[in-house]
Amino acid sequence: MAPELSTDTALDIKKHSPFAHTAVLSMLEGGSKNLAEAKSYARITYEAVDSSYAKGSAETVAAKIGDMLDSLR
Structure with missing residues (x-):
């Protein structure tokens, strides 16, 4: 992912992955700003x-x- 994912989003992806092991990586080639989850906008x-x-x-x-x-x- 180019944007920076929150820890909560990465954990959600891992939780719903059909695989026993799933790594979630973001910001590998520079930044595209943050990709905040909905509750972050309310807070x-x-x-x-x-x-x-x-x-x-x-x-x-x-x-x-x-x-x-x-x-x-």
């Missing part, structure tokens, strides 16, 4: 204020990654 956290993504984007990305992982099974 007005740094990652939400610094994000250029809409509220709910992290959840959408996590669900899509889950679908992709399921298709690899």
Whole structure:
């Protein structure tokens, strides 16, 4: 992932992965700002204020990654 994922989003991806071991990496080739989860916008956290993504984007990305992982099974 190019944007920086929150720990909660990474843990959600791991939790829903069909594989016994799943590594979640972000910010490998520079930054694309933060991808804050929806609750961060309500709490007005740094990652939400610094994000250029809409509220709910992290959840959408996590669900899509889950679908992709399921298709690899």
